[in-house]
Amino acid sequence: MRTSNIEIEGLSIAIREAGPADAPAFLLLHGWPQSSYAFERVIGRLATDYRVVAPDLPCIGGSQGMPKAGDKKTLARLMRGIAEACGLRQLVAAGHDVGGQIVFALLRDHPEILSGAAIMDVVVPGVAPWEEVIRNPMIWHFAFHAVPALPETLVSGHQSTYFDFFFNALSKGRAAIPAEAREIYARAYSRPESLQAGFDWYRAFPEDAKANALAPTQPIAIPVLYLRGSAESGDIGDYVDGLRAAGLSNVEGDIIADSGHFVADENPEALATRLARFHREISAARSGPTWRQA
Template sequence: MQISTVEIEGLSIAIREAGPPEAPAFLLLHGWPQSSYAFERVISRLAADYRVVAPDLPCIGGSQGMPRAGDKRTLARLMRGVAEACGLRHLVVAGHDVGGQIVFALLRDHPEILSGAVIMDVVIPGVAPWEKVIRNPRIWHFAFHAVPALPETLVSGHQSAYFDFFFNVLSKDGASIADDAREIYARAYSRSESLQAGFGWYRAFPEDAEANAKWAGKPIAVPVLYLRGAAEPGEIGDYVDGLRPAGLSKVVGDIIADSGHFVADENPEALAIRLARFHREISAASSEPTGRRA
């Protein structure tokens, strides 16, 4: 595995990459409060057959430079730049948590670069069951992270303790997220601008919801897989059923066993197997004669 950087719109984006340069590709997008390291063990399992690139989102970890905003349209455009800079072909983009919200924006704004997409363990702003989720008192951090300046003030210097709360509460077994991984994630947000960038993703939710609502119902033909950890609260059917009227006509859902919210950390083998299977299914469907497709 190689760690390098690409320059996109004046930002330096750190990437982990592995696999044959001309192979079908995955672009893996992490969420909060993680970095590209979340996919370390997934990448190693996919790299024999696929080109795999996992960036640190702008201003997180090894990525330098603050994007102009945290809205998912802006981040999707930057991730399209990463895909193009890396020359990714037959691309499936897979995003976890906030990364999954970026995947939805890519589907909405840049479907032409995608062969398929995977959204993992996240609700999409403005898309059912969004209203139900944001009313849930267990999701208190959505509102807290959106408060201007206060989260940075309180979390700065306490990243490890704060992030540990979420790793322990949202995973099936907190021990599945190793101490060294937790340390890497805390360091990824150790700079004040990194915390600001991460909380900025939450502050942009109203803008994201408005953009998604304006798009609602317009068809998106890209095949989409929605994944959820078996121990993640909520019914997967609510999420898949919400995505269909939002335009995803080819969306299916599946469960990753022995996992809560942090599927890449908790069960990387099962996740890698399911991602590879999805890529194979897309390739097989695209190679069928038009008259034979369902």
């Protein structure tokens, strides 16, 4: 595995990459409160047959420079820049948590760069069941993280303790996220600007929801795979139906076994296997019958 930095719009984006340079590609986007390290064990499993690039999102971990905004349209444009700078071809963008929201923005705004997309363990602002999710008192942190300045003040210096709450509550078992990974994630948000960048993703939700509520000019036929961990709450069918209603005409859903919210940490082998299968299906569809509707 190689690490490097790419300059995009005045920002320095740290990436992990592996696999043959000319192979079909994956772009793996992490969520909160993680970094590209979340895909460490997934990358190795995919890199035999695919080129895999996993960036630290802007201002997180090894990435330097604050993006102009935390809305997913802005972040998707930056991720397109990464894909183009790396020369990724036959690209499947796969995003977890906030990374999945960015993938949705890529589908809407930059579909021409994608052969397929995977959205994992997340509700997309403005897309059903968004309204149901944000009314759930168990999702209190959406509102807290959106408060200006206060989350940074309270969490700064306590990243490990605060993040541990979510790792323990949302994974299938407390041992699913090892201590080493937790330390890496806490360090990734140790700078004040990193904490702000992460909380800005939540502050942008109203803007994201407004953008996503607008119907696309035409249905988006790119194959999309929606994944949830088996121990995640909520009915996966509600999420798949919501994506279809939002203009994604070619969506299927699947469950990652033995996993809660943090699928890449909890069951990297199953996730890598399912993503590779999805990529193969897309490739086969190019030379065979039209991609099947789920």
